[in-house]
Amino acid sequence: MSQLGFQCALNMAYEEAIDKVTQALKAEGFGVLTSIDVQKTMKEKLNADFRKYAILGVCNPPLAHQALTLRPEVGLLLPCNVIVYEEGQHTIVSIIDPLSMINVIQDPALEPVAREAYTRLKRVAEELANT
Secondary structure, rough: OOEEEEEEEOOOOOOHHHHHHHHHHHHHEEEEEEEEEHHHHHHHHOOOOOOOOOOOEEOOHHHHHHHHHHHHHHHHHHHHEEEEEOOOOOEEEEEOOOHHHHHOOOOOOHHHHHHHHHHHHHHHHHHHHHO
């Protein structure tokens, strides 16, 4: 686990890793709402070369509904981000720790929702690390 979340290195191609991550997230009730192709964006906006790198905005609708009902401002922290990028012969996956994000708001009512998201995303990271 990094300071901001869960991280693992996968011994697979970037494209395969994106698919694996998406499937593992789906198994825990998360869907990918947004997908930012950073490599493409850097090329288009800056004409700069960059490694394969994606930022996935993921959401578990029931958990998001609970959090937004408790505190509408929590939308500033949603969706949860997952990054996937090439690093040498590996593909790195990093998943945000919802408990670290909830520290920004410091509302005890949100802790159970963040804890549930944490448990689910941690299982995603563990499943990916075991592939």
